Amino acid sequence: MAQTKRSTGHAISPDIVEATERLDEQHIFTTKTLGFLIHPNIITSLSSHDGPGDDTPGLKVADIGTGTGIWLLDVAKTYPSLCGQLVGFDVTFSSFPSPGELPSNITFNVQDMHHPFPESEIGTYDIVAVRFVSSATSRVEWESTAKNLVTLLKPGGWLQWIDSCNFSLYCSVPGTSRKACQEIWDGLEPYRLKGGDDLVIGLMMREGRAGVNREDIGKGLGLVEVHEDVFSSDRLQDGPPGLEIRKMGTKNVMECFVGCLESLFGAEDLAVNGWTRDKIKGLEKQAMEEIEKGVYHTLDQVCIIGRKATGPGSRTA
Numbered sequence: 001m002a003q004t005k006r007s008t009g010h011a012i013s014p015d016i017v018e019a020t021e022r023l024d025e026q027h028i029f030t031t032k033t034l035g036f037l038i039h040p041n042i043i044t045s046l047s048s049h050d051g052p053g054d055d056t057p058g059l060k061v062a063d064i065g066t067g068t069g070i071w072l073l074d075v076a077k078t079y080p081s082l083c084g085q086l087v088g089f090d091v092t093f094s095s096f097p098s099p100g101e102l103p104s105n106i107t108f109n110v111q112d113m114h115h116p117f118p119e120s121e122i123g124t125y126d127i128v129a130v131r132f133v134s135s136a137t138s139r140v141e142w143e144s145t146a147k148n149l150v151t152l153l154k155p156g157g158w159l160q161w162i163d164s165c166n167f168s169l170y171c172s173v174p175g176t177s178r179k180a181c182q183e184i185w186d187g188l189e190p191y192r193l194k195g196g197d198d199l200v201i202g203l204m205m206r207e208g209r210a211g212v213n214r215e216d217i218g219k220g221l222g223l224v225e226v227h228e229d230v231f232s233s234d235r236l237q238d239g240p241p242g243l244e245i246r247k248m249g250t251k252n253v254m255e256c257f258v259g260c261l262e263s264l265f266g267a268e269d270l271a272v273n274g275w276t277r278d279k280i281k282g283l284e285k286q287a288m289e290e291i292e293k294g295v296y297h298t299l300d301q302v303c304i305i306g307r308k309a310t311g312p313g314s315r316t317a
């Protein structure tokens with residue numbers, strides 16, 4: 001997990017190299033919590049005659065910060081008759097599936113979402129989706145990032161932005177310790193308290209810190225039919241052994257936080273706050289034991305959608 005500096009010179013993203021298994025697992029419980037891959041308003045709009053519609057068969061869909069491409073691959077399977085060309089973009093190819101395994105209508109390209117997209121891509125997409133890129137984008141960059149993504153849309157095309165917030169820890173068994181899980185979560189707090197120019201590490205999408213709110217950003221960019229849905233992961237309950245989706249989700253999110261803490265060793269002097277790599281490893285082990293004994297998390301999954309206005313001059317945001 002290396003730290004990189006983007007050309008802006010901002011305090012910027014830890015280059016968190018995500019474990020592909022963790023991302024694919026995260027997709028399962030995220031999709032179950034939301035209940036959809038593509039927001040139903042978008043499906044209704046693009047299936048009807050007032051969609052962007054042109055002579056191209058199927059919708060052109062972009063997935064930004066695609067990681068393993070798990071969302072895009074699931075979209076292809078779930079909506080075979082709706083899908084035309086599907087393109088995943090990510091700043092690194094490290095998690096891309098191997099091209100030999102892909103259906104011919106799915107491609108993956110290296111692209112930094114903070115930089116302008118190639119001219120050939122501008123104004124060509126019916127749907128631009130972005131999910132879980134909080135740790136890659138400081139609050140002051142949200143607006144310029146969203147603006148850059150909107151350039152990809154055809155008039156009448158939709159932006160879908162999914163992220164999480166409001167993390168909490170609970171017990172399902174009386175007397176269970178949450179200490180290690182809590183300490184890992186609290187360890188990221190110094191990185192949440194910074195100002196608007198800093199990263200939003202750890203599920204902070206809706207908190208109004210620094211007065212930046214993504215729903216307002218969508219409206220400010222001239223998107224129409226802007227809508228925000230919020231779903232609590234608490235709607236997921238563990239089934240019998242083998243179907244313990246809540247436990248799986250809690251372990252997954254704690255692994256994500258441990259990864260953030262480890263990556264911050266490259267970015268900031270965590271040792272100043274008394275952290276060591278051994279301490280993190282020890283806490284991770286204890287946290288997994290706590291989760292086995294009945295500690296679980298909740299968070300809110302937030303989906304914001306907005307449509308690029310149709311009409312003259314709407315090719316770019």
Ligand SMILES: C[S@@+](CC[C@H](N)C(=O)[O-])C[C@H]1O[C@@H](n2cnc3c(N)ncnc32)[C@H](O)[C@@H]1O
Nearest residue numbers: 023065066067090091111112113114131132136
């Ligand atoms: C938490 S993962 C989410 C992956 C995927 N969206 C999902 O939901 O499974 C964040 C992804 O954002 C990518 N990323 C980070 N910074 C980026 C940037 N500047 N431009 C494009 N992608 C970026 C990372 O490489 C990583 O694959």
